[in-house]
Ligand SMILES: Nc1ncnc2c1ncn2[C@@H]1O[C@H](COP(=O)(O)OP(=O)(O)OP(=O)(O)O)[C@@H](O)[C@H]1O
């Protein structure tokens with residue numbers, strides 16, 4: 012039996028669609044209401060919080076998973092990235108009020124010390140450390156765009172896709188951190204039959220991802 016973890020939330024539908032188009036049976040998964048472990052043929056699917064998905068794979072509870080690259084970077088789990096589906100595409104950015112723009116565009120050392128609100132403390136820490144900017148990280152669980160308005164942070168590190176949330180909260184992009192997309196990952200150790208199954212699934216997904224822009 013192959014076990015696959017799928018993130019809940021906004022990326023869940025696309026993740027299930029990838030599996031379906033790759034020929035993996037997803038009928039039970041699609042009709043599930045509150046079940047979190049779902050069996051179909053020789054597959055067992057787990058629906059998990061996006062940030063927890065890599066851990067299930069790392070600890071060997073699941074063989075494969077679809078996970079956002081934001082989450083993979085944040086938890087730094089030691090996993091194999093098999094396919095970049097190119098779906099769930101968005102960007103990790105530093106954003107803040109327009110008044111900060113000039114300081115970001117000028118000499119970064121001038122920034123010296125920033126309060127940064129984010130759901131991604133590790134990504135934020137690494138990003139600013141690589142630039143030699145000192146930061147205090149304020150870990151939030153969502154609605155991160157509120158933090159500068161409430162003056163608990165100078166700027167944020169968060170995902171943006173359409174830019175609507177930033178604009179609605181009077182924030183602008185100050186710096187790009189990295190692109191984000193949905194990836195197929197596997198744990199590093201397994202039997203040869205495990206690898207055969209993983210490779211079959213990897214090939215099937217690779218074959219369909221280029222044609223999935225219409226999901
Ligand atoms: N605006 C966005 N556009 C595209 N993809 C996004 C966007 N926001 C998040 N994602 C992707 O979807 C994944 C899940 O996002 P979501 O916001 O549902 O997670 P979450 O807030 O941790 O979940 P929950 O809302 O269940 O607490 C993210 O890890 C990211 O890869």
Ligand SMILES: O=P(O)(O)OC[C@H]1O[C@H](OP(=O)(O)OP(=O)(O)O)[C@H](O)[C@@H]1O
Nearest residue numbers: 153154155169170171172173174175176
């Ligand atoms: O650029 P946009 O298309 O507006 O998308 C960006 C928003 O989407 C995500 O939030 P989500 O809706 O997942 O809520 P959250 O703030 O609770 O994480 C992200 O954290 C941004 O807030």
